[in-house]
Amino acid sequence: MDEQLKQQLDGLLEKYTELLLGEGDEALKEKVQAWALYTHISKSMPPLVKHWNEQYPDAKEKMKELVTEIQALNKKHRSQ
Template sequence: MDEKLNEQLDGLLEKYTELLLGEATPELKEKVKAWVLYSHISKSMPPLAKHWNEEYPDAKEAMKALVTDIQELNKANREK
């Protein structure tokens, strides 16, 4: 991938994370990136997401926890 595009996408992810959660630490950016990727795949190719969930039940549970964490952080950010 082009370095300039990579930097611009990182900036987009950083701003999205900041608007969503109130801050954009490297850890939060990685959580949001994983959540966005999984959400997109589960909506655009549900059978693939279902297969992944069945193949890796531990990852499915970790993703559920990550989504809950993001939802809670987003709620706290909106209440500020």
């Protein structure tokens, strides 16, 4: 992947994070990126995610926490 595309995708992720959560700092961008990737894979290849969840139950719990955090931040942002 070339550098220009990386920068443009980073800008897209930053804007998405800002619109979703009200701010787009690096830590939040990283969380939104992980959440978006996991959500996409879980919808497009559920058996793969099921296997991953069984293989790494601790990571599954961390993803649940991340999803809950993003939902709460989004709800707070929308209420403002």
